Amino acid sequence: MTRRPTIAITACVLLVACFDVMRLAAQGPLPQAAIPRTADGKPDLNGIWQAMTTANFDLEDHGSAPSPVLFMGTLGAIPPGESVVEGGRIPYRPEALAKRNENRKNAVPGKPGRRLEADPELNCFLPGVPRATYLPHPFQIFQSPNVIWIVYQYSYARREIPLGSPTEAPYESWMGWSNGRWEGDTLVVDVTGFNADTWFDRSGNYHSDALHVIERYTPMSAYHLMYEATIEDPNVFTRPWKISMPLYRRIDGNVRLLEFKCPELVEELHMGEYRKK
């Protein structure tokens, strides 16, 4: 009972030492006792988690910017953030970079209707992977020895992640086809079978249907996971690239996923012109 506080106090006597502990946590797993575990000895990932980054605005580093919708003023302004991409830049092929820049211009068309050139999030389309992880919404992990489900608050997004023998995607989908496995204390999820219709963020970063994502969820403490996603798509990128960010356990009182059934929230935008006058 007394050991943990003693260690923490000793470690944090000097600010420098405190930082060292944090750096260590970011680089590797904690001693096994610090991670909550399920009955079968795996890290216990059950719970409600959320990213706290501006990655959904732009995976790369970005300064603050005005709202894309004039009348939203500061309410719609874009908050600044550092890049979550290893090395800072996404390695686009030249023609793909031009397409990304085109996407960026069209992300918020500012006109009514179901506009497919817009950011898919604007239309309430399923977010794909890894974007589902860093949308500004929590998600809940349900874990058993054979299968993991991740349910996202956003729309009806969710994923079944079997931990047995990998299976092939029967057909393409928005959220892709997931196969999971444990590598030590890291949950590794291999995701294929994507369509080409999702973006990585609101800034037009995109992929083709050749997308292959390998996610890694590594416990850092009872309250933190390190999330990493390696992204391969030879149609769009010159090489595989990686993003990473911590995920935080939501511990607010009575926290739970609430309904964000956004199909309802875009009906006026998509169909307003066909409402009876």
Added chain:
Amino acid sequence: MRYLALAIGLAVMPVAAQGPAAKPFTPPASTYNPPRTPWGDPDLMGVWDYQSLIRMERPKELAGKARFANEAEYRAWAKANAPDREAENAQGGVGAYNEWWNDRNFVVNLNTSLIVDPPDGRYPPLTPAADQRRKEILAKAAELASWEDYHALMRCIASQTPNAPQAYNSGTYIMQSPGWVAIIRERLDTRLIPLDGRPHIGGNIRHWNGDSVGRWEGNTLVVETTNFTDKQRLGGMSGASVPAGIPFGNFHLIEHFVPVSRNRIEYYATIIDPTTWTRPWTFNLPWERDADYKIFEYACHEGNYALTNSLRGERVQEAEAAKKREAGK
């Protein structure tokens, strides 16, 4: 095709509320002892389905007969009453998607109606106010003035709660973790049910699927749901199983999941809504484990051009009718 044509017109007659309020139905317990999760809860995990040939209300020809005598009698009745894919398909034409597309796996049910309370297997009467609202809703919905006149399912919002029979994609995954049960319906809805005794969410937050809290009573999962939105229209539950236009408001729902064997759950849903119904009522829908059923992504809104095109068609027809009237003057 207009949605209203899909909904069957079951008559629900209003009468004045009578006598003291009936008590909600209490489902019979089961002696079956299910396997346990590693943390000690009854383990119901896996895919379940609940396709049903038995309708909400008891057919008139079976009045007075609450149950089939045995499975053979049910099967004989089922054979005569199952939808015939071949015959429907042979009628030709394009039409909407019909029975041909439905992958049916009806669960055997010896009850002659899903409604088990009231005991006559029929909906209880609506309150006079609810009946008036129903008439208004149906009249308004017939205009197809906006998306709000369509069922939530056609708007890709919700299949709605409680689970009632549906023609397709009714596979439902029960997932559990310590303190939680998730009911993951292939078609749209995921319900996340805490079991730790916490209160309901704030009263200003209304959900299409309501807000559920649950508990284990022995091996039975009991779920209480409140905080429903009052925007539900045209039958609250999966279309045709409930007559069109019933104004489901913020009702109180009590569900009992009673596991009776490794492969069967007796599911009971009790609806308590004194502003709509003159008494609580309960239906009992058997769920059967389906190990071969694989839940796939149900990206409904993403491909939902039907709703826009339907509204657009209505407006075009209105404009053409107006033009004709103008020409006839």
